[in-house]
Amino acid sequence: MTIRVILNGKRVELDGARTIFDLLRSRGLDPRLVAVERNGEIVPRDRYEECELRDGDVIEVVHFVGGG
Known part of the structure; x- marks a missing residue:
């Protein structure tokens, strides 16, 4: 099943990505190192595996970068 989102x-x-966790893994992102907003609301990290994506969702992913 294909889901269309704004990322x-x-x-x-997205083919086969059903949850936020699936989306992150398909993009090669470590779920421990990102913050995700879905439709204007922050998704708690402990809910990535259960938060299902829906057609038309607006997803923002912020990747933390270390350095000094």
Whole structure:
């Protein structure tokens, strides 16, 4: 099943990604190192595996970068 979402301002089609966790893994992102907003609301990290994506969702993913 293909889901169409807006990911960081770009329209994307996701095949097989059903949850926030699936989305992050498909993009090669470590769920421990990102913050995710879905439809204007922050998704708690402990809910990534149960938070289901829906057609039309607007997802923002912020990746933390270390350094000094």
